[in-house]
């Protein structure tokens with residue numbers, strides 16, 4: 440049913456639907472950020488589900504919490520993972536999005552790891 444991101448034409452700009460909805464309901468997204476839905480549904484346009492995310496690729500920085508070789512997470516990513524979880528995204532969806540293991544995501548969300556990150 441849902442093939443992917445809705446695309447809306449605005450003049451000559453092709454915007455993805457989530458960016459369009461964010462602009463319409465919330466405002467201009469900060470430069471260098473992209474809009475995604477916290478519920479992880481690609482076509483979701485509910486304003487309360489729209490979240491901004493940094494556009495740059497996920498950093499590969501190794502920090503505390505990175506004892507697990509799969510962990511290549513930054514403080515920012517950890518905060519983002521917790522925000523997604525709070526927004527109702529599933530552990531599995533978050534793990535896929537951040538290219539880490541579900542166990543890792545679960546530990547982060549339950550604050551078993553990265554306990555120093557608010």
Ligand SMILES: [Zn+2]
Nearest residue numbers: 478483485488
């Ligand atoms: Zn949604």
